[in-house]
Amino acid sequence: MAAILETREIEYAYADGTRALSDVSLTIEDGEKIALVGPNGAGKSTLMLMLNGILRPSKGEVLFRNKRLDYDSRSLREVRRRVGMVFQNSDDQLFAPSVYQDVAFGPVNLGFSQEKVKRYVGYALQYVGLLGYEFRPPHHLSGGEKKRAAIAGILAMEPEVMILDEPTSNLDPATSEEIMEMLDELNMGGKTLIISTHDVDLAYRWADEVVLMKDGGVLRRGSGEEVFSDLELIREARLKPPMVVDLYHELVSRRLVEENKPPKSILELCDLLEKKDELQQRKMGTIYICNADDLVPVKAQELVRKVDADYTGAMGTRARRG
Amino acid sequence: MHDLLDDWAQCNALRGTSAPLKLFLGLGAIIICISSLTPAAPVFVAISMSLIILILAKIPIRIYFRLLLLPLSFALLSSLVVALMHGSGNMLYAVEPFGLEIGIREDGAALALLLIARTFGGMCSLFFIALTTPMIEIFAVLKALRIPESTIELSMMIYRYIFVFLDQAMMIHSAQIMRLGDGSARSAIRSFSMLASVLFLRSWEQGERLIVAMDARCYDGRLDLMQEKKGARAIEIAATGAYLALTLAISLMSNKPGII
Numbered sequence: 001m002a003a004i005l006e007t008r009e010i011e012y013a014y015a016d017g018t019r020a021l022s023d024v025s026l027t028i029e030d031g032e033k034i035a036l037v038g039p040n041g042a043g044k045s046t047l048m049l050m051l052n053g054i055l056r057p058s059k060g061e062v063l064f065r066n067k068r069l070d071y072d073s074r075s076l077r078e079v080r081r082r083v084g085m086v087f088q089n090s091d092d093q094l095f096a097p098s099v100y101q102d103v104a105f106g107p108v109n110l111g112f113s114q115e116k117v118k119r120y121v122g123y124a125l126q127y128v129g130l131l132g133y134e135f136r137p138p139h140h141l142s143g144g145e146k147k148r149a150a151i152a153g154i155l156a157m158e159p160e161v162m163i164l165d166e167p168t169s170n171l172d173p174a175t176s177e178e179i180m181e182m183l184d185e186l187n188m189g190g191k192t193l194i195i196s197t198h199d200v201d202l203a204y205r206w207a208d209e210v211v212l213m214k215d216g217g218v219l220r221r222g223s224g225e226e227v228f229s230d231l232e233l234i235r236e237a238r239l240k241p242p243m244v245v246d247l248y249h250e251l252v253s254r255r256l257v258e259e260n261k262p263p264k265s266i267l268e269l270c271d272l273l274e275k276k277d278e279l280q281q282r283k284m285g286t287i288y289i290c291n292a293d294d295l296v297p298v299k300a301q302e303l304v305r306k307v308d309a310d311y312t313g314a315m316g317t318r319a320r321r322g
Numbered sequence: 323m324h325d326l327l328d329d330w331a332q333c334n335a336l337r338g339t340s341a342p343l344k345l346f347l348g349l350g351a352i353i354i355c356i357s358s359l360t361p362a363a364p365v366f367v368a369i370s371m372s373l374i375i376l377i378l379a380k381i382p383i384r385i386y387f388r389l390l391l392l393p394l395s396f397a398l399l400s401s402l403v404v405a406l407m408h409g410s411g412n413m414l415y416a417v418e419p420f421g422l423e424i425g426i427r428e429d430g431a432a433l434a435l436l437l438i439a440r441t442f443g444g445m446c447s448l449f450f451i452a453l454t455t456p457m458i459e460i461f462a463v464l465k466a467l468r469i470p471e472s473t474i475e476l477s478m479m480i481y482r483y484i485f486v487f488l489d490q491a492m493m494i495h496s497a498q499i500m501r502l503g504d505g506s507a508r509s510a511i512r513s514f515s516m517l518a519s520v521l522f523l524r525s526w527e528q529g530e531r532l533i534v535a536m537d538a539r540c541y542d543g544r545l546d547l548m549q550e551k552k553g554a555r556a557i558e559i560a561a562t563g564a565y566l567a568l569t570l571a572i573s574l575m576s577n578k579p580g581i582i
Contacts, residue, residue, distance in 0.1 A: 054538055080540050087535065092531045094482075095483070096545070097458050106540060111544075117546065135456070135458060136332070137332070137457070137458065137485075153539065157539065157540070
């Protein structure tokens, strides 16, 4: 895998002298799912604003695809097109009077023809599930819909990297889950994703790589299991270990499970608790999968009746919406 | 929640009809109202526009009347002043406090009546536009009328952020009330001044964030002013034309001397 974004020893201080970042070197590879985790004021947002050239480091350099950011207007446009950013507060981002106009903002400014703009906007709105919302003003949207619209505005520019500052803050759990699932799909489609959060459970579950930050520096970078198993480090960063990891350590210390790799999810933890031979003895069930795209509801009900299922559900954001 | 005009503009029974036609109807009626020399045409406009708003656009009657209350009180007050200050002719009613004669003369009364009728007719027409046509569509019409783009872009941003600041103002206001910021007249005034200054600072910050948000999406001086293509049906055009012609006729006929 090739590095898509890289920072080399960047530093940043605000006008009043407060140091927001010091000596941050980070390499982000193509197609990764990265979570920046840290307490308030750790420098997560500042680092994110560096990555698409909104802020310029006072020292060090930022590289996009091994090319140094030059901060002239042409290279800035280029990097901002490739690296899209979704702000924490959707109201900061949605400034046009209608959803369509907001999503079209990027493509229009990239100089696309009207017909192409229309196509891109349609595609982006369909992806986030907001078709039919074109002419609504943003203040008539719910929090989750605003977030979707903000993501569509970035998607319409076809970025390679998407940066999302606290994507699930102020959203209800079900909506958060949907948004994160959508991000997963985007990642599967080849986009590199960087999110910031202080929801450790979310970061642990979702990210391939976790970057733990504190006081403007990177404390540790690694897989979720690595970073969150170091309890000392987590405490130092004023965070708590993810619930699953916490429970796992407690179970290990009481010798209820053997020490191994921390489980990624509740399911994995349950599997650890069940003894191996028990697992093997149990009769396996059958999973039926079908493509929801060419399935009408009546037909689906018929199928479900035929196979006598214990549990039915839809996978993927598109299927759920259908 | 608060009832905003904007909410009704988004969902009323006339939402689907052509915006230029609605604007033409509303503005035409306003112009006939204010140029009419007798109350007849404005009264006709006020009644017919109210019926259109209530029956065709299906705006709840309670909300519509609450909306009318504000301009109505204003119109009544100002025409009272006009009635007292103005005119010649027979004295209809007079009082003499402290030996000072204050009274209403025939002319003044007629003028006041005309003023109320005009304001009322105009307000009803304006509410017709405001309650049936969303701002986005009005922007599109403005563009078709060749209003300079920077003006339209600016008003689009203003329109968008009015609601952000309205939200913030309401939240600050509740935060103040929760801590008894409106306990006395004195503290109410102080609270209000604080609200105003905080809102000013926030709008300043919001402006800076807006620039960042636009830059982050490659702002190049271009904003899409899309137009929703919604043609007017022939019958709608005919009805609008007939209505305006009728109003104009009433206005012209009643302008003849002899009828008030």
